[in-house]
Amino acid sequence: MIKWQEEVFRLIDDSRRIFTAEADRHSYAYDASFGYFVPEMVVQPISTAEVVHIVKLANLYKIPLYPRGQGSCLSGGPLPVRGGIVLDLTRMDQKLELYPEDLVAVVSPGVKTADIKNEALKHGLFYPPDPSSAHVSTIGGNVAENSGGPRGLKYGVTRDYVLGLEVVTPEGKVIRTGGRTIKNVTGYDLTKLLVGSEGTLGVITEISLRLIPKPPASMSLMAVFDRLVDSGKSISAILSSGILPAAMEIMDQACIQAVEQYKPGGYPVDAEAILLVELDGHPRAIEDEMKQVEKICQDLGAREVKVARSEREKQRLWQARKLVSPAIARIKPTKISEDATVPRSRIPDMFQRLMEIRRKYNLQLVVFGHAGDGNLHPNLLVDKRDEDEMRRAEEAITEIFEAAIELGGTLSGEHGIGTMKAPYMERELGVDGVEMMKRIKQAWDPNNIMNPGKIFPEPGVTKLVLR
Numbered sequence: 177m178i179k180w181q182e183e184v185f186r187l188i189d190d191s192r193r194i195f196t197a198e199a200d201r202h203s204y205a206y207d208a209s210f211g212y213f214v215p216e217m218v219v220q221p222i223s224t225a226e227v228v229h230i231v232k233l234a235n236l237y238k239i240p241l242y243p244r245g246q247g248s249c250l251s252g253g254p255l256p257v258r259g260g261i262v263l264d265l266t267r268m269d270q271k272l273e274l275y276p277e278d279l280v281a282v283v284s285p286g287v288k289t290a291d292i293k294n295e296a297l298k299h300g301l302f303y304p305p306d307p308s309s310a311h312v313s314t315i316g317g318n319v320a321e322n323s324g325g326p327r328g329l330k331y332g333v334t335r336d337y338v339l340g341l342e343v344v345t346p347e348g349k350v351i352r353t354g355g356r357t358i359k360n361v362t363g364y365d366l367t368k369l370l371v372g373s374e375g376t377l378g379v380i381t382e383i384s385l386r387l388i389p390k391p392p393a394s395m396s397l398m399a400v401f402d403r404l405v406d407s408g409k410s411i412s413a414i415l416s417s418g419i420l421p422a423a424m425e426i427m428d429q430a431c432i433q434a435v436e437q438y439k440p441g442g443y444p445v446d447a448e449a450i451l452l453v454e455l456d457g458h459p460r461a462i463e464d465e466m467k468q469v470e471k472i473c474q475d476l477g478a479r480e481v482k483v484a485r486s487e488r489e490k491q492r493l494w495q496a497r498k499l500v501s502p503a504i505a506r507i508k509p510t511k512i513s514e515d516a517t518v519p520r521s522r523i524p525d526m527f528q529r530l531m532e533i534r535r536k537y538n539l540q541l542v543v544f545g546h547a548g549d550g551n552l553h554p555n556l557l558v559d560k561r562d563e564d565e566m567r568r569a570e571e572a573i574t575e576i577f578e579a580a581i582e583l584g585g586t587l588s589g590e591h592g593i594g595t596m597k598a599p600y601m602e603r604e605l606g607v608d609g610v611e612m613m614k615r616i617k618q619a620w621d622p623n624n625i626m627n628p629g630k631i632f633p634e635p636g637v638t639k640l641v642l643r
């Protein structure tokens with residue numbers, strides 16, 4: 177065993193939380209995206225003090241350090257691309273404290289997001305960010321990725337709920353950013369910088385979150401469209417009518433068919449698109465707004481509009497959307513999930529471009545997503561053993577990103593950059609924009625130990641390589 181590894185055993189008093197065996201290390205070689213990289217060691221800290229020990233050691237020996245939550249990342253964020261240590265933070269899940277009078281929660285990074293939501297509900301409070309992975313992903317991972325979800329439209333994303341952080345810097349110092357007040361304008365906003373920094377600026381060891389009062393009621397509607405483009409027009413019309421839905425989700429025909437095959441629920445497999453709309457607020461207000469949404473969809477060509485009249489009906493409507501990911505994963509062995517995002521008014525154009533890309537590269541490309549905030553999820557369903565198909569997928573992905581940027585959008589609405597989108601960063605931010613970010617990284621992490629190989633393009637690499 178080499179010296180730095182011996183030192184890890186000396187610093188962490190329970191060797192059962194250190195993994196060096198090959199089989200264990202392979203368990204940390206992947207996430208929910210693409211690529212396989214085996215770390216040299218895995219450590220599961222249980223306290224900030226232990227994180228400090230490991231970070232200082234890594235900084236001294238210049239060992240790459242890869243923070244990791246539950247590995248549900250869709251952009252390669254926690255992958256140990258340069259070996260080194262994976263810091264598995266899932267054991268740091270001790271603290272889930274609620275302060276209802278302040279509308280604040282203080283949590284450890286390894287706490288699962290759904291547990292925070294459930295705990296808040298017990299006090300009549302609401303934690304709105306709701307990634308579909310909330311039952312598995314950690315709040316630390318959500319903060320590092322600035323995760324979103326269907327409610328981004330009305331309630332924003334994780335960043336909008338993080339009031340303060342405790343962070344171990346790459347040099348092993350413990351800093352606190354922000355605090356527990358809604359207003360805080362003291363100095364640079366390091367909290368906002370750290371949220372979405374994908375583990376490249378430090379290890380998040382505690383998070384203070386803003387909660388809001390739980391909306392008193394909610395209603396859901398499903399509209400079925402024979403033409404995808406009509407569903408896009410309905411999205412724009414609902415948003416410009418003055419109604420702000422809590423969520424507005426879209427599924428294309430391929431998704432509807434996959435869900436119906438996976439778990440038959442009587443969904444309309446011949447329709448080109450389904451739109452799901454959730455309104456929340458005062459019961460009388462949303463009853464009235466729902467009538468308007470119903471009429472907009474009908475006027476713009478929906479062949480069927482169904483408003484859920486019971487909790488059971490509501491669950492059934494949303495089940496279709498919840499099952500999309502597992503259902504489409506059965507179409508082909510490799511699922512590449514993208515999250516190109518465009519301004520809301522350009523959603524119909526983006527759909528058009530995606531359909532062209534599907535035809536041009538003859539690929540199984542399905543689309544669903546958070547239509548209300550322009551955050552679409554084009555998913556490519558391929559087989560990684562098929563060289564030619566993977567080559568076409570690489571080119572299609574490049575075109576998807578180019579289309580999003582050309583339409584005034586962004587590479588990522590919620591999945592982050594990681595390894596998967598790093599080659600495209602300069603196309604969105606320009607050389608100088610990326611350079612400014614690199615300077616920030618250099619100032620925080622002079623030895624480049626924190627999650628190296630992520631976000632920033634490797635010299636000469638201009639496109640994603642999947643083969």
Ligand SMILES: Cc1cc2nc3c(=O)[nH]c(=O)nc-3n(C[C@H](O)[C@H](O)[C@H](O)COP(=O)(O)OP(=O)(O)OC[C@H]3O[C@@H](n4cnc5c(N)ncnc54)[C@H](O)[C@@H]3O)c2cc1C
Nearest residue numbers: 245246247248249253308309314316317318320324375380
């Ligand atoms: C089926 C499915 C559905 C999904 N739905 C959504 C969705 O609706 N919205 C959405 O935004 N995302 C979604 N995701 C993506 C993913 O769940 C999120 O990015 C999530 O936040 C990752 O959390 P994690 O705990 O799994 O983190 P990981 O995947 O382990 O890590 C993610 C990143 O965070 C860093 N990191 C983790 N913990 C820390 C820490 N304590 N300190 C510093 N850095 C840290 C890692 O280095 C890595 O860069 C989905 C994923 C799947 C598989």
